Amino acid sequence: MSQPIQDGEHALDVAAALAPALAAGASGRDRDRRLPDDEVAALSASGLLAVTVPARFGGPELGAGPLSRIVAVLAAADPSVAQIPHSHFVFLDALARAGSPALQAEIFGRVLSGARVANAQTERHTATTLEDTTAIRRTADGLRLTGTKYYCTGAAFADILAVRAALDDGTVVAFVDADAPGITIADDWNGVGQRTTASGTVVFDDTPVPDGGLLDFTALLAGPSTYGARAQLLHAAIDTGIARGALDAAADAAAGARPWFEAEVDRAVDDPLLVAQAGDLELAVRAAESLLATAAQRIDDADAAPEADPAAIAEASLATAAAKVAAGRAARRAGTELFDFGGTRAAAATANLSRYWRDARTHTLHDPERWKLHHLGRWALTRRSPPSHSAL
Numbered sequence: 001m002s003q004p005i006q007d008g009e010h011a012l013d014v015a016a017a018l019a020p021a022l023a024a025g026a027s028g029r030d031r032d033r034r035l036p037d038d039e040v041a042a043l044s045a046s047g048l049l050a051v052t053v054p055a056r057f058g059g060p061e062l063g064a065g066p067l068s069r070i071v072a073v074l075a076a077a078d079p080s081v082a083q084i085p086h087s088h089f090v091f092l093d094a095l096a097r098a099g100s101p102a103l104q105a106e107i108f109g110r111v112l113s114g115a116r117v118a119n120a121q122t123e124r125h126t127a128t129t130l131e132d133t134t135a136i137r138r139t140a141d142g143l144r145l146t147g148t149k150y151y152c153t154g155a156a157f158a159d160i161l162a163v164r165a166a167l168d169d170g171t172v173v174a175f176v177d178a179d180a181p182g183i184t185i186a187d188d189w190n191g192v193g194q195r196t197t198a199s200g201t202v203v204f205d206d207t208p209v210p211d212g213g214l215l216d217f218t219a220l221l222a223g224p225s226t227y228g229a230r231a232q233l234l235h236a237a238i239d240t241g242i243a244r245g246a247l248d249a250a251a252d253a254a255a256g257a258r259p260w261f262e263a264e265v266d267r268a269v270d271d272p273l274l275v276a277q278a279g280d281l282e283l284a285v286r287a288a289e290s291l292l293a294t295a296a297q298r299i300d301d302a303d304a305a306p307e308a309d310p311a312a313i314a315e316a317s318l319a320t321a322a323a324k325v326a327a328g329r330a331a332r333r334a335g336t337e338l339f340d341f342g343g344t345r346a347a348a349a350t351a352n353l354s355r356y357w358r359d360a361r362t363h364t365l366h367d368p369e370r371w372k373l374h375h376l377g378r379w380a381l382t383r384r385s386p387p388s389h390s391a392l
Contacts, residue, residue: 075241087119193362253342
């Protein structure tokens with residue numbers, strides 16, 4: 001049973017208290033590719049995974065603002081741990097928007113008791129990431145699910161899997177227990193970064209699906225909404241956290257470095273050129289943090305409207321696109337420049353400082369920044385609103 005979160009301030013306090021323990025072992029887990037079993041259990045026990053559960057089901061129903069700050073705090077400590085619940089929050093959002101009352105009551109109730117949700121949505125061999133060969137068929141014995149999904153982040157830790165699949169002429173999300181018959185979860189993720197997210201393969205072989213366990217994903221995306229923006233906001237929060245974590249590591253690296261002789265100072269942290277570089281990097285990270293906060297506010301504003309406002313939804317998507325690009329750039333830059341602050345000793349394998357760049361480079365491949373810039377550019381020149389889909 002997780003502890004109840006009272007409000008946004010309480011949630012941030014809990015995240016801040018949890019962060020040092022996550023950070024303490026992050027480098028070792030990355031180096032040894034050791035999954036964060038205890039850390040994920042602590043995250044569940046903290047109550048943070050239930051912060052978006054609607055109030056009508058007994059949850060705190062926190063908005064995009066507090067949630068994005070929580071994720072950024074966790075990502076600064078350990079980007080892999082912060083990535084694991086990304087789909088948990090995304091599919092709880094889908095559930096709140098499009099789930100049946102009975103399915104909402106079941107899943108939200110379990111989440112309040114500590115249950116974790118993970119995704120099983122992407123396939124490797126389809127023409128685009130939006131297509132599914134994984135399918136649900138109707139049989140005399142009920143619904144059956146068959147197919148293979150990849151990059152199923154957090155599946156090894158999940159109690160519930162949210163599976164995107166084809167059914168009849170549309171797409172659904174099936175909520176199935178992770179230990180249901182016919183499910184095989186493989187820990188075969190071998191990325192250069194975010195090495196401990198358990199983003200492996202999940203195979204479904206004639207897996208039974210509860211009759212009430214389906215959510216109409218086609219209908220969810222049929223009209224403008226902030227569903228995609230909320231998902232992207234959390235990606236931006238992870239990148240922002242990586243950038244802040246790398247910059248914090250740069251301070252530690254500089255504190256232990258020797259000054260360059262031409263600076264004529266006793267400490268590397270007093271080298272004026274290094275100070276200037278740190279200031280420029282701090283500016284980039286603060287800009288990403290500010291854009292993240294702005295995007296979260298735009299999403300919350302759009303969701304607070306009594307009726308769907310296409311203009312407000314479009315602005316939320318544009319603000320989130322800007323935050324995502326800025327965060328990705330800041331994370332990759334901070335992970336690269338971190339080595340400048342420590343000098344040659346920073347390249348020691350035992351220091352494992354490469355993990356910040358590796359995490360940033362891996363995570364920012366989720367959704368191409370060029371398409372964020374494309375939609376921002378079209379709006380800048382023609383005021384054309386961006387499309388509303390699950391990745392914007």
